[in-house]
Amino acid sequence: MATRVSGRARWGWRQHALLWPVSLATFAIGIDTTVIGVALPSIQRDLPESAWGSSFVVVGYTLTFGALMLSAEHMADVYDRQRVFLCGAAGFALASLACGLAPTVPVLVCARLVQGCAAAMRNSAGLAILAQAFAGPRQRLIP
Structure with missing residues (x-):
């Protein structure tokens, strides 16, 4: 809950405790x-594959992330927002590990697709958590 100090609203420790992890995510x-x-030239050198596979490494993440944003938001509304955020964070971390350990381009593409799904969950739920925590005009620091 925000408190007023000299006519201005100040965020409490709960808002900061939510703001930093969601911002970092x-x-x-x-x-x-x-x-x-930046890493694509090294990927193409270390994991030789067709140009299609290399381009899908780039596009796969962005495509699934953008396509699943609304579905992930609905899932965060139906289920617990914190649970969806944490599942997205865990899935993102595991998919990142799979990307780093991928022996072939198809495995890397699949890991990037999973990473995009998890990023959509994490982003949608995180923004919903922030909107709930900073609800109302008292909570927003407007000059």
Whole structure:
């Protein structure tokens, strides 16, 4: 709950406890979207495959992430938001590990698809958690 100090609303420790993990999760989703472009030459060198496979490594994550955002939001509304966020975070971490250990491009593509699904869960549920925690005009710091 926000408190008023000298006419301005201040966030409590609960808002900060939610804001930082969700912000870091959102940052990781953005980094993971772009980092594959930097790593793609090494991937093509170490895991020789067709150009189609290499391009789907890049597109697969973004495609599943964007396509499943609304479905993940509905799942977060039906089930517990925190549970969906934590499942998305665990799935994202496991899929990231699978991406790092992938021996072939098809395995890497499958891991990236799972990573995109988990990122959609994590992002949708995280934003819903923040919207619930910072509800109302008192909670928003508007100058």
